[in-house]
Amino acid sequence: MDWALVILAFFQSAAAPQGPEQPIAYSHKSHLSMGLQCKNCHENKDPGEAMGIPVTAKCMACHQSVKKDSPQITKLAEFHASNRPVPWQRVYQLPGFVFFSHKTHLQIGAECKTCHGEVAQRDRLFKEVGIAMGDCMECHRKNKASNDCMYCHEQRQ
Ligand code: HEC
Ligand code: HEC
Ligand code: HEC
Ligand code: HEC
Ligand code: HEC
Structure with a gap:
């Protein structure tokens, strides 16, 4: 066995990031290049915490006829x-004991x-971007937002 090739293959697979395999090979790249926008599929409905994943009816509006x-x-x-x-397999997901609101963060101008x-x-x-505690805290520090434990971990209704 050629170990140099095995090791090379290992580093190549480590270098090419892979998200979870999805049940349907939906591509953001191909759909966004048609001029669709994020908000066409991800609405920030009240109270604004979640962006949501679109229901199949959204897709079928086109796929009733497209590529059927x-x-x-x-x-x-x-x-x-x-x-x-x-x-769908989730890519970004916080544990239930962390509070996070998209609305708040979109209001401060984050994209x-x-x-x-x-x-x-x-x-x-x-x-491709971290959402661990340290990542959140770094941006809070830079933007002079609180890093009190209870800011993100408080039990809220
Ligand atoms: C300040 C960071 C931040 C910004 C800005 C942000 N997101 Fe998120 N996003 C997250 C985090 C953290 C999660 C995981 C939330 C959870 O599990 O509770 C998430 C989850 C999601 C999800 C999964 C479904 C859901 O509602 O949890 C989608 C879809 C999503 N984001 C889309 C978007 C879109 C579209 C935008 C821009 C309009 C955006 N996000 C802006 C941090 C962000
Ligand atoms: C505005 C119309 C539109 C909507 C809405 C839409 N699609 Fe598409 N989709 C297309 C078009 C057009 C193509 C063909 C793109 C190409 O071949 O370049 C396509 C291609 C695809 C393909 C690749 C099919 C193949 O075999 O080549 C998949 C999978 C897909 N879409 C899934 C979805 C899913 C899942 C949703 C909903 C979340 C969705 N699409 C919403 C228009 C749409
Ligand atoms: C045609 C509908 C459609 C459009 C437009 C769209 N998305 Fe999505 N999005 C999906 C679907 C379906 C999924 C679930 C499958 C996946 O993860 O690829 C998803 C998943 C996501 C996730 C991962 C959520 C998680 O935690 O699993 C993020 C982040 C996201 N989208 C952001 C965006 C952003 C940013 C835009 C605009 C630049 C956008 N999406 C535009 C349909 C769409
Ligand atoms: C782009 C920088 C940035 C990132 C990344 C970020 N935050 Fe924030 N966050 C802010 C700012 C600035 C505020 C203050 C908003 C205000 O005072 O109105 C804030 C406010 C909050 C609040 C209190 C407001 C509310 O919605 O109740 C919570 C909770 C919070 N962030 C959690 C998180 C978590 C959890 C993460 C990581 C997953 C995170 N943030 C990532 C900038 C960020
Ligand atoms: C800006 C938001 C934010 C603040 C402030 C914050 N945390 Fe966290 N915390 C998170 C997020 C997001 C996670 C889960 C993601 C991760 O790191 O795995 C988490 C996870 C944790 C965990 C679980 C760790 C694990 O390994 O599962 C503990 C314990 C914790 N935090 C304690 C604290 C303490 C103590 C403080 C105050 C010094 C604090 N947190 C402040 C966002 C925050």
Whole structure:
């Protein structure tokens, strides 16, 4: 066995970031290049914490006719017809004991790419920006927002 090649392959796979495999090969890159915007699929509904993942009806508005013979779209249509949500694997997810609101952060002028990177350039998403405690605190420090433990960990209604 050529160990140099094995080691090279290891570093190449470590260098190419891979997000979770998704049940349907949806690409942000191809859909955003058609002129769709984030808010067409991710609405920041009241109270504003979540951005949400679009329901299959959003997709079927186009895919009722677009590419309907593709195996990927057949799969999508099956979820839709049987009223089942697509089991998308989450990429950015905080534990339940952390409070986070998109609305607050969009109001201070943060952009999607501040926390999610170049989504419009990606076929498959991966966590390219950190959302660990240290990442949150660094931005809070820079922007003179509180870093009291209870600011992010308080039990809220
Ligand atoms: C200040 C950082 C930050 C900004 C700015 C931000 N997000 Fe997020 N986003 C997060 C975090 C943190 C999570 C995980 C939330 C959780 O699990 O409670 C998340 C989760 C999501 C999710 C998963 C569904 C959900 O509602 O939890 C989507 C979709 C999303 N963001 C889209 C967007 C879009 C679109 C924008 C721009 C309009 C945006 N985000 C701006 C940090 C951010
Ligand atoms: C505004 C119309 C529109 C919406 C809404 C839309 N798509 Fe698409 N989608 C397209 C078009 C057009 C293509 C073909 C792009 C190409 O081939 O370059 C496509 C291609 C695809 C493909 C690749 C199919 C193949 O086999 O090549 C998948 C998978 C897909 N879309 C999934 C989705 C999902 C999931 C949603 C909902 C979250 C969605 N689309 C919403 C228009 C749309
Ligand atoms: C046509 C609909 C559509 C558009 C437009 C769209 N998204 Fe998405 N988004 C999805 C779907 C479907 C998923 C779940 C599958 C996935 O992760 O790729 C998703 C997932 C995400 C996630 C990962 C959420 C998580 O935690 O799992 C982020 C972040 C995100 N989108 C940001 C954006 C941003 C930023 C834009 C605009 C630049 C955008 N999206 C535009 C449909 C869309
Ligand atoms: C782009 C910089 C930035 C990032 C990244 C960021 N924050 Fe913030 N956050 C702020 C600022 C600035 C405020 C103050 C807003 C105000 O005072 O109105 C704030 C306010 C908050 C608040 C209190 C306001 C509310 O919504 O109740 C919480 C909780 C919070 N952030 C949690 C988080 C968590 C958790 C993360 C990491 C996942 C995070 N933040 C990442 C800049 C950031
Ligand atoms: C700006 C928001 C923010 C502040 C302020 C904050 N945390 Fe966190 N904390 C988080 C996030 C986000 C996570 C979960 C993500 C991660 O780091 O894995 C977390 C996770 C934790 C965990 C679980 C760690 C683990 O390994 O699972 C503990 C314990 C914790 N925080 C304690 C604290 C204490 C103590 C303080 C005050 C000194 C504090 N936090 C302040 C955002 C915050």
